Amino acid sequence: xxxxxxxxxxxxxxxxxxxxxxxxxxxxxxxxxxxxxxxxxxxxxxxxxxxxxxxxxxxxxxxxxxxxxxxxxxxxxxxxxxxxxxxxxxxxxxxxxxxxxxxxxxxxxxxxxxxxxxxxxxxxxxxxxxxxxxxxxxxxxxxxxxxxxxxxxxxxxxxxxxxxxxxxxxxxxxxxxxxxxx
Amino acid sequence: xxxxxxxxxxxxxxxxxxxxxxxxxxxxxxxxxxxxxxxxxxxxxxxxxxxxxxxxxxxxxxxxxxxxxxxxxxxxxxxxxxxxxxxxxxxxxxxxxxxxxxxxxxxxxxxxxxxxxxxxxxxxxxxxxxxxxxxxxxxxxxxxxxxxxxxxxxxxxxxxxxxxxxxxxxxxxxxxxxxxxxxxxxxxxxxxxxxxxxxxxxxxxxxxxxxxxxxxxxxxxxxxxxxxxxxxxxxxxxxxxxxxxxxxxxxxxxxxxxxxxxxxxxxxxxxxxxxxxxxxxxxxxxxxxxxxxxxxxxxxxxxxxxxxxxxxxxxxxxxxxxxxxxxxxxxxxxxxxxxxxxxxxxxxxxxxxxxxxxxxxxxxxxxxxxxxxxxxxxxxxxxxxxxxxxxxxxxxxxxxxxxxxxxxxxxxxxxxxxxxxxxxxxxxxxxxxxxxxxxxxxxxxxxxxxxxxxxxxxxxxxxxxxxxxxxxxxxxxxxxxxxx
Numbered sequence: 001x002x003x004x005x006x007x008x009x010x011x012x013x014x015x016x017x018x019x020x021x022x023x024x025x026x027x028x029x030x031x032x033x034x035x036x037x038x039x040x041x042x043x044x045x046x047x048x049x050x051x052x053x054x055x056x057x058x059x060x061x062x063x064x065x066x067x068x069x070x071x072x073x074x075x076x077x078x079x080x081x082x083x084x085x086x087x088x089x090x091x092x093x094x095x096x097x098x099x100x101x102x103x104x105x106x107x108x109x110x111x112x113x114x115x116x117x118x119x120x121x122x123x124x125x126x127x128x129x130x131x132x133x134x135x136x137x138x139x140x141x142x143x144x145x146x147x148x149x150x151x152x153x154x155x156x157x158x159x160x161x162x163x164x165x166x167x168x169x170x171x172x173x174x175x176x177x178x179x180x181x182x
Numbered sequence: 183x184x185x186x187x188x189x190x191x192x193x194x195x196x197x198x199x200x201x202x203x204x205x206x207x208x209x210x211x212x213x214x215x216x217x218x219x220x221x222x223x224x225x226x227x228x229x230x231x232x233x234x235x236x237x238x239x240x241x242x243x244x245x246x247x248x249x250x251x252x253x254x255x256x257x258x259x260x261x262x263x264x265x266x267x268x269x270x271x272x273x274x275x276x277x278x279x280x281x282x283x284x285x286x287x288x289x290x291x292x293x294x295x296x297x298x299x300x301x302x303x304x305x306x307x308x309x310x311x312x313x314x315x316x317x318x319x320x321x322x323x324x325x326x327x328x329x330x331x332x333x334x335x336x337x338x339x340x341x342x343x344x345x346x347x348x349x350x351x352x353x354x355x356x357x358x359x360x361x362x363x364x365x366x367x368x369x370x371x372x373x374x375x376x377x378x379x380x381x382x383x384x385x386x387x388x389x390x391x392x393x394x395x396x397x398x399x400x401x402x403x404x405x406x407x408x409x410x411x412x413x414x415x416x417x418x419x420x421x422x423x424x425x426x427x428x429x430x431x432x433x434x435x436x437x438x439x440x441x442x443x444x445x446x447x448x449x450x451x452x453x454x455x456x457x458x459x460x461x462x463x464x465x466x467x468x469x470x471x472x473x474x475x476x477x478x479x480x481x482x483x484x485x486x487x488x489x490x491x492x493x494x495x496x497x498x499x500x501x502x503x504x505x506x507x508x509x510x511x512x513x514x515x516x517x518x519x520x521x522x523x524x525x526x527x528x529x530x531x532x533x534x535x536x537x538x539x540x541x542x543x544x545x546x547x548x549x550x551x552x553x554x555x556x557x558x559x560x561x562x563x564x565x566x567x568x569x570x571x572x573x574x575x576x577x578x579x580x581x582x583x584x585x586x587x588x589x590x591x592x593x594x595x596x597x598x599x600x601x602x603x604x605x606x607x608x609x610x611x612x613x614x615x616x617x618x619x620x621x622x623x624x625x626x627x628x629x630x631x632x633x634x635x636x637x638x639x640x641x642x643x644x645x646x647x648x649x650x651x652x653x654x655x656x657x658x659x660x661x662x663x664x665x666x
Contacts (some may be wrong), residue, residue: 003540008607011531015524018519022520025502032347034503048491055483123299124230126543133617134620136540136609141466148468151297163618165543165611169304170225
């Protein structure tokens, strides 16, 4: 929840500041005999430089945290195969194909890297992992013909739910599964 | 001065857009109330409504933007009204096909119709080809209209002049008006994305008629789908900005915006960023080449630079300490810029890959795109509608701004999107007809969002009523004769 709350508060703070700035600019246009913005070119230049610098700092901080790089140099302690199809998730320790459809209850170790190999047997689906507080922990897409490898280390034992986050038809909102972290 | 035939077709577009907008808002409210368990509809009905809601919103604001730039471009270049009439007739046909497909054929694959979902049991067997054909009809209509306008621009300006490249040097021989520059950039973007839609439809039909001997690549289809969907949604917004550049200074009785080297650079860069930012829709497809993922975040971030440092800043320079007689039109432009910028912040947060992993396909996504559409682009188009309606009739121009309209618009609009942001931060998935059991306690957020949308709807109806009489005046033949 920490990350989610931070994102929401960050957004609300920036939005409130923007709304306040627009209100301030609007109010300034109602005062008589003002002469407009002084040195707008210089101010525009500095605004551009500051904004560009903020964006570059954010890029350099956030890109290394992208999921493609997380635990990329580690060997997974457990590999879980996931095949999605309208409107169920099949999970197994063995590869699942149309010729070998199988599913079993999954249990993965806490504090170890787990790799989910996610595909779909029909349409695009989402594979989103929620903790027992209904917080979205991580996700990837389930795409027919492709296998997305999602690596994660669960630090809290318990039951985790899987929801589909890519619209896949009439039963989309009922499509779910779960696994246990011990 | 616009011809009476152009005024009539523009008025027809405006009335059609606003009627469809009201209907599409009601669809949206229906979905939020269903998610909040305030009403109950079947999953199929929900997803058919969702499909029509998305398509209608994207469609009407695209044509509103095209109709606005068509009207305004006639100040600089001659554009035959017939292409707008042609586009209108085909648009009506396309919309009817799509609605039949969704409401009778129960097609419910979403407006993005992500391959191969339309082939996997979504409605009647005939609904999928009808839906795809309907999209094809709309594509032809808007392609002809966009190409027609671009062609007329390029008859007067060379391509480099239309892109305002001469402004990179000192003392440019020809001055490219901002409207020409922005229209060129936006129309090229629209043409490219409509061509990608044609490719997409051809690939769909190739598989449909192959009887299983040919199947498409889902990753390629996803890339093309989002290239089309992302680009058209964003270019629609830029068409709205074209109106703003042309009209806001004029309505505010200030000097017109001029094209300078940085304005030219900003809009040239915008075209590049918009055509490449779509990769952010595929962040969660880890098989996508890593380079594309990086381009997605870089383009999404850098797209905000010209938007903020050029367009938003220019509006600030126009207004700051510059006494302005505010009217409904220029206040809508001004508020639209605010909504666009706030929606942009929400978009930037989501376009950050490390955030996207916990926001992708949650309610954060409709949160940010509803912000820059409902509180940004829609307001740009409404500002044009209010301004142009005064051009349609001899009725007196309203100088007072009805404060209740602004209050309803801000309260309803921002309240509505705030409920989406809350939902996104709570990890609630988007495109769920009903929330999963773990989110039961938050269903009131959806209902509240629906009620805020009702307040927003009242504001839209008030604006509609304000301009309807003037729009209808243009069909008055006596009046028309006098104006001609």
